[in-house]
Amino acid sequence: MARNVTIAQVAEQAKVSKSTVSQFLNKRYEYMSESTRQRIEAAIEELNYHPNIIARSLKQKSTYTVGVIVANILHSFSTQILRAIENNFNDNGFHIIICNADDEPEKERNYIEMLLAKQVDGLIIFPTGGNLDLYEQMKQRNFPVVFMDRKIDGLEIDTVMLDNHQAAKLAVDAFVESDYNQISIITTSIIRNTSPRVERIEGYKLALEEHGLPVRPEYIRTADAEQIQGVLKELFALQEPPEAILAGNDIVLIEVLKYMKDHQLKIPKDVAVIGIDEVSFASFYSPPLTVVTQPTIEMANKATELLLAQINSKNKTARTAIHRLHPSLIKRSSC
Amino acid sequence: MARNVTIAQVAEQAKVSKSTVSQFLNKRYEYMSESTRQRIEAAIEELNYHPNIIARSLKQKSTYTVGVIVANILHSFSTQILRAIENNFNDNGFHIIICNADDEPEKERNYIEMLLAKQVDGLIIFPTGGNLDLYEQMKQRNFPVVFMDRKIDGLEIDTVMLDNHQAAKLAVDAFVESDYNQISIITTSIIRNTSPRVERIEGYKLALEEHGLPVRPEYIRTADAEQIQGVLKELFALQEPPEAILAGNDIVLIEVLKYMKDHQLKIPKDVAVIGIDEVSFASFYSPPLTVVTQPTIEMANKATELLLAQINSKNKTARTAIHRLHPSLIKRSSC
DNA sequence: CTGTTAGCGCATTCAC
DNA sequence: GTGAATGCGCTAACAG
Numbered sequence: 001m002a003r004n005v006t007i008a009q010v011a012e013q014a015k016v017s018k019s020t021v022s023q024f025l026n027k028r029y030e031y032m033s034e035s036t037r038q039r040i041e042a043a044i045e046e047l048n049y050h051p052n053i054i055a056r057s058l059k060q061k062s063t064y065t066v067g068v069i070v071a072n073i074l075h076s077f078s079t080q081i082l083r084a085i086e087n088n089f090n091d092n093g094f095h096i097i098i099c100n101a102d103d104e105p106e107k108e109r110n111y112i113e114m115l116l117a118k119q120v121d122g123l124i125i126f127p128t129g130g131n132l133d134l135y136e137q138m139k140q141r142n143f144p145v146v147f148m149d150r151k152i153d154g155l156e157i158d159t160v161m162l163d164n165h166q167a168a169k170l171a172v173d174a175f176v177e178s179d180y181n182q183i184s185i186i187t188t189s190i191i192r193n194t195s196p197r198v199e200r201i202e203g204y205k206l207a208l209e210e211h212g213l214p215v216r217p218e219y220i221r222t223a224d225a226e227q228i229q230g231v232l233k234e235l236f237a238l239q240e241p242p243e244a245i246l247a248g249n250d251i252v253l254i255e256v257l258k259y260m261k262d263h264q265l266k267i268p269k270d271v272a273v274i275g276i277d278e279v280s281f282a283s284f285y286s287p288p289l290t291v292v293t294q295p296t297i298e299m300a301n302k303a304t305e306l307l308l309a310q311i312n313s314k315n316k317t318a319r320t321a322i323h324r325l326h327p328s329l330i331k332r333s334s335c
Numbered sequence: 336m337a338r339n340v341t342i343a344q345v346a347e348q349a350k351v352s353k354s355t356v357s358q359f360l361n362k363r364y365e366y367m368s369e370s371t372r373q374r375i376e377a378a379i380e381e382l383n384y385h386p387n388i389i390a391r392s393l394k395q396k397s398t399y400t401v402g403v404i405v406a407n408i409l410h411s412f413s414t415q416i417l418r419a420i421e422n423n424f425n426d427n428g429f430h431i432i433i434c435n436a437d438d439e440p441e442k443e444r445n446y447i448e449m450l451l452a453k454q455v456d457g458l459i460i461f462p463t464g465g466n467l468d469l470y471e472q473m474k475q476r477n478f479p480v481v482f483m484d485r486k487i488d489g490l491e492i493d494t495v496m497l498d499n500h501q502a503a504k505l506a507v508d509a510f511v512e513s514d515y516n517q518i519s520i521i522t523t524s525i526i527r528n529t530s531p532r533v534e535r536i537e538g539y540k541l542a543l544e545e546h547g548l549p550v551r552p553e554y555i556r557t558a559d560a561e562q563i564q565g566v567l568k569e570l571f572a573l574q575e576p577p578e579a580i581l582a583g584n585d586i587v588l589i590e591v592l593k594y595m596k597d598h599q600l601k602i603p604k605d606v607a608v609i610g611i612d613e614v615s616f617a618s619f620y621s622p623p624l625t626v627v628t629q630p631t632i633e634m635a636n637k638a639t640e641l642l643l644a645q646i647n648s649k650n651k652t653a654r655t656a657i658h659r660l661h662p663s664l665i666k667r668s669s670c
Numbered sequence: 671c672t673g674t675t676a677g678c679g680c681a682t683t684c685a686c
Numbered sequence: 687g688t689g690a691a692t693g694c695g696c697t698a699a700c701a702g
Contacts, residue, residue, distance in 0.1 A: 006695055017673045022697060032671060048472075053452045054398065055695035058389050058678050065432070065453075073418055083408055086435055095449070097400070097430045100421055114430070117388045118400075254615060261619040280589060281616040284596040341679055352689040357681055367687060390679035393694050 005049040013043035025051055057119065065095045066307065067115035069108060071126040071150070071194070073100040076250045077277050077294060078126065081148065084300030085124065092308060094121070103191070105130025116143070122307045127152055129194060144310035146303050150195045151322055158306045159322045160299050164196050167292045167327040168203030169210075171246045171274040174290060174335050176211050180244035180272050183208065184219040184235055186228065186256070187248030197222065200248055200276065228255035236263075244272040244335065250279050253289075272335040276327070288332035295325050340384040348378035360386055392454065400430045401642065402450035404443060406461040406485070406529075408435040411585045412612050412629060413461065416483065419635030420459065427643060429456070438526070440465025451478070457642045462487055464529060479645035481638050485530045486657055493641040494657045495634050499531050502627045502662040503538030504545075506581045506609040509625060511546050513670050515579035515607050518543070519554040519570055521563065521591070522583030532557065535583055535611065563590035571598075579607040579670065585614050588624075607670040611662070623667035630660050 007025075011018045016036055023032060024040045032040075043049070057063045068085060070078045082098060089096050097115065101108035105128045112134050115123060122144030127135065135155055138145050147159040168185070175183050185204045187197040201222075205215050219242055223231045232255070235242055247253035253275035260267055267273050267287055274290045275282075282289040302323055342360075346353045351371055358366045359375045367375075378384070392398045403420060405413045417433060424431050432450065436443035440463045447469050450458060457479030462470065470490055473480050482494040503520070510518050520539045522532040536557075540550050554577055558566045567590070570577055582588035588610035595602055602608050602622055609625045610617075617624040637658055 007697095008695080018696080019674080019698080020672055023672090026697085030671090036672080050448065050452050052393075052454060052695050053449075054389060054393050054454045055678090056697075058387075058393055058680095058695080059697050061678080063389065073421070079414055082433075083435070086408070086433060090434065095432045095434070095453070098417075098421060098433050099425065099430070100418070113385065114388075117385050118430070119387060119389045254619075257616070258619045261621070261623075279616075280614070281592070281620070284589075284593045285616070286596070286621050288596075342681095343679080346689095353680080354682075354690080355688060358688090361681080365687090371687080387679050390694090391681075393679080393696095394681050396694080 005047045007049075007051070010040065010043045010047060010049050013047060014039040016040060061119070062121055063119050064093055065097060065118070065120050066122045066124065066311075067097045067099065067111070067118075067120045068124045069099045069101050069111050069115075069126065071101055071108075071128055072103050074251065075277070076279060077149070077296065080296040081300050081303075084297050085304060088300060088304035092304075101126075101128055103128055109134060112138075122146075122311050124148055124303055124307060126150060144307055146306045146310070148299070148303050156320045158310070158320045160303045160306065161322065161324060162196065162294050162299070163324040163326050164199035165203030165206060167276055167294075168200045168246065169207040170292050170327060170329040171276070172204055172207035172211070174274060174329055174331065175244045175246070175272060176213070178268075178272065178335050180335070181213055182216075182219070182240060182243045183213075183246060184221065184242035184244065185246040185248065186221045186223070186231060186252050188251060189222050189224050197248060204246065225251050225255060228252060229259055232256065232259040242271065244268075244274070247273065247275040250275065250277040253277070253279060257285075267334050274335050278330070282330070282332065285334075287334050290332045290335045291330050292327045293330055294327055299325050340382045342384075342386070345375065345378045345382060345384050348382060349374040351375060396454070397456055398454050399428055400432060400453070400455045401457045401459065401646075402432045402434065402446070402453075402455045403459045404434045404436050404446050404450075404461065406436055406443075406463055407438050409586065410612070411614060412484070412631065415631040416635050416638075419632050420639060423635060423639035427639075436461075436463055438463055444469060447473075457481075457646050459483055459638055459642060461485060479642055481641045481645070483634070483638055491655045493645070493655045495638045495641065496657065496659060497531065497629050497634070498659040498661050499534035500538030500541060502611055502629075503535045503581065504542040505627050505662060505664040506611070507539055507542035507546070509609060509664055509666065509670055510579045510581070510607060511548070513603075513607065515670070516548055517551075517554070517575060517578045518548070518581060519556065519577035519579065520581040520583065521556045521558070521566060521587050523586060524557050524559050532583060539581065560586050560590060563587060564594055567591065567594040577606065579603075579609070582608065582610040585610065585612040588612070588614060592620075602669050609670050613665070617665070617667065620669075622669050625667045625670045626665050627662045628665055629662055634660050 007018050007021050011021045020032055021040055029037055066089060086096055099111040108128045109131045124146050126149045127147050129152060135152055139157055145157055147157055149161055151159045151161060190197045201220060208215050221231045245256055247256050256273060265271055276292045278291050278293040282291050342353050342356050346356045355367055356375055364372055401424060421431055434446040443463045444466045459481050461484045462482050464487060470487055474492055480492055482492055484496055486494045486496060525532045536555060543550050556566045580591055582591050591608060600606055611627045613626050613628040617626050
């Protein structure tokens with residue numbers, strides 16, 4: 001009654017050998033007569049037989065499973081990417097195992113090791129940056145890996161990420177165009193210098209300079225979500241509080257909006273706001289929120305494509321590169 | 336250099352037999368001398384050996400992997416549950432494979448079959464309701480399964496779901512208390528009568544009756560997300576348009592808020608609104624949104640607990656039941 | 671066309 | 687304490 005039906009039983013029932021059944025399972029019908037084909041088919045049906053993929057994987061060294069390790073599942077960006085990746089891989093007959101490293105290198109290390117031990121065919125990682133030895137090892141073993149969202153310098157691994165400089169620039173440009181010159185940027189804290197945050201700040205600085213605007217260190221803040229209310233309080237206690245705030249991701253944006261609400265500050269009259277990452281409520285918020293979006297679908301597609309290419313080419317060392325996708329500004333009314 | 340290091344090579348390197356290495360791997364140190372123990376340890380280190388979990392699984396019939404099939408990953412509810420489940424299972428040394436059935440029974444069937452073939456140890460399913468034969472089969476095989484969010488009548492399978500009657504009642508009560516008597520409910524469409532939607536409508540009717548209010552069919556609407564704008568238009572074109580709207584889930588709520596924004600209707604002055612499911616922006620929206628929340632963490636915990644219990648008890652047929660968790664009203668200002 | 675044989679990498683008796 | 691032998695379920699030559 002249980003799932004103990006094996007190929008041997010099917011063979012027995014159909015009065016053929018296991019290998020013939022195996023042939024059948026792999027659709028190599030040329031290797032058998034019509035009558036045996038039908039007997040096998042009937043036996044399978046009757047026994048309700050389903051091949052054990054684990055056993056097959058052991059032999060074939062391919063599990064049709066890939067692991068995805070996100071740095072922090074709480075970002076809407078991660079969720080969007082995850083959805084798209086799940087969709088892509090399922091279209092290609094792969095399953096995905098999702099792990100959340102929670103921004104902790106220890107967890108990430110653990111997941112990578114377990115996933116490798118589980119013989120996944122490849123890995124998509126939002127790297128914490130804390131396990132260079134492992135990254136290096138996979139690279140040297142030619143194990144299929146693609147990095148998402150963050151890059152690791154000095155490692156030749158396919159990487160899909162946003163053009164963060166441009167993202168920041170789009171926002172700064174929009175602010176300046178609307179005559180806001182005192183612009184602040186807030187990102188979540190930059191442990192291990194995760195590239196998006198660093199780059200967004202760099203892009204912000206570059207953009208300010210392009211506009212001939214001064215870069216004021218007190219306007220550049222990084223903090224964990226829980227501390228952002230405090231940061232905002234400090235910002236608005238400044239001699240010259242910012243006229244505009246660029247929220248580095250959706251979590252920051254939400255904190256900013258809470259603060260505005262709590263302190264009855266009007267957007268954009270009292271302070272203009274732009275967020276990086278689209279949020280579900282942007283279009284109907286009051287005011288509708290101007291936002292810089294990441295092309296999450298395209299990013300997921302690119303990552304899928306790269307990983308699949310690596311998986312299928314095996315040990316043919318293809319060129320690796322950093323693929324920068326472009327953000328776009330959705331102009332609404334918060335700036 | 337590759338991941339081809341096997342237990343045999345370790346054994347050779349350490350000058351012992353494979354079985355002794357196996358003992359070591361399973362931490363049965365009492366079966367070997369201190370010196371061999373150290374030799375094995377050194378060999379493993381030197382070869383950078385990692386056991387192949389697939390091979391182990393084949394033998395032990397346990398993959399430490401569970402599958403989760405959500406009906407529709409677009410609901411914030413699904414995402415929240417998924418996060419919590421991932422967290423729980425990883426704490427217990429399991430990995431989870433996530434699949435999105437997209438409300439299509441065909442996809443669900445395909446996933447279930449593949450996941451079983453992959454020898455997952457258990458399944459958490461948000462059932463589409465379209466594959467009763469499969470559900471039944473798993474039940475009979477005593478395969479660990481728990482249903483989430485939706486129940487399938489006539490099947491004794493552990494199920495975790497919301498007390499949907501109460502959820503609707505909480506909302507209706509809140510409306511009535513604020514003197515709104517013409518209350519509408521909108522849910523996404525009820526294909527195959529998925530229980531939450533049906534139950535929420537039932538609960539809504541019951542609550543109205545309790546308050547001695549008439550149940551007006553024209554106030555009860557179900558529609559796909561894309562059609563909701565049209566539904567709202569019809570609702571407000573009514574002789575007596577509703578004074579209050581209960582949004583059956585986050586997707587409906589968003590559509591309702593868009594409509595309000597587009598038509599410059601003020602909440603709650605022109606129409607009061609309550610949504611089922613907490614949304615990220617509820618607390619700082621204008622006005623802050625009153626909402627009925629599901630205890631997603633508790634639901635995920637319960638599901639984890641039930642599935643783990645089934646996995647660990649194997650074939651001891653435990654009692655199965657429907658576990659109803661309770662919603663709660665977060666009173667803010669949209670009603 | 672079909673059956674025999676030999677592993678895949680590991681775990682598990684059961685002797686020595 | 688240690689090792690040889692066997693099998694998990696399937697695939698893949700290789701004969702016949």
